[in-house]
Amino acid sequence: MYILTVVLPLASVGVTSGVGQFKIGSVLETEKRQLFDLMTKHYKTLSSVKGYASFTRQTAQLDVPPEKRTGIFKHVAAGSMSRVDLFGPPETLGISNGSYTFYRPKEKEAFTGSMANGSVNAARAYVVEIVFADPEMYQRDFRTIYLGKATINQGVPVYQLMLTPLKDPDPHPIELWVDMDGMPIQARVTEKNGDSSTLLFTKIYKNKKLKSSEFAVRFKKTTKVVSEASPVAVPEKAPPAVVRAQPQVGAEPPATTPTGGSVVNHVLNRMAEHSKALTSLRANVIVVQENAQLRMPDTTEGSVIYVRSVNRGNMR
Secondary structure, three states, X not given: OEEEEEEEEOOOOXXXXXXOOOOOHHHHHHHHHXXXXXXXXXXXXXXXXXXXXXXXXXXXXXXXXXXXXXXXXXXXXXXXXXXXXXXXXXXXXXXXXXXXXXXXXXXXXXXEEEOOOOOHHHHHHHHHHHHOOOHHHHHHHEEEEEEEEEEXXXXXXXXEEEEEEOOOOOOOXXXXXXXXXXXXXXXXXXXXXXXXXXEEEEEEEEOOOOOHHHHOOOOOOOOEEXXXXXXXXXXXXXXXXXXXXXOOOOOOOOOOOOOOHHHHHHHHHHHXXXXXXXXXXXXXXXXXXXXXXXOOEOOOOOEEEEEEEEEEOOOO
């Protein structure tokens, strides 16, 4: 794996190594192991944690600003219980052993279900649960990529990880930002439709005494409780049979329209518009190389490039 800085002016393409950023895969693998050792040590010594939470929900399909909420959070390792209380309007998210309860008192409604059901509320719960997961689970169930050190929330130093589910046929990455003590303090989960949920913890207090009763989500009798079940797979209908007339000898074959052509044209048009408007591009790039047979990093086979921290516009 290599961390590079890529500069893409309009007339040419250049690649330069950033100062202090160029590292070979073996060095990054060593640092990743050290990070997981730090995270495991922190995980085993953490009995409880509480503090402030910032929750951001970005809807990819709609051209609207992200929904940002703030509140307080608490978590105990015993029973793996978590709770987030959001401010204005008040909403409560409770999590325990893979299930969630999302309570909206103003609307007099509550939603319950499993985090595997694929709902929006399940995504909210999952981004909380992934922060407090056992680091061994990260290494067992995900392909982990160490992206190096970074800063978030106005200068807080962190280690950055990218997790890709191994068993998901259509995986979407999870990003983790881990503080210098080994605790994930920010997580971003991207769903299959492109929507994302980001959770940031600040002003953290660890190993304080918390009662299990503090995690129970209670609501009034007039509250409408909705059980969100896992979606049922609907079998696809067989496409209708296409009857084509036999062309006459010497005749031109009939024209055909590719399936999904309108979507392809839309994407190509957007790409063309972006290309015309772009004068330059500057970004940090992560290049991952992996041997397909040995599953070892830092080889010449199977290169993958990740682009982050993109800055567009004129460059001098």
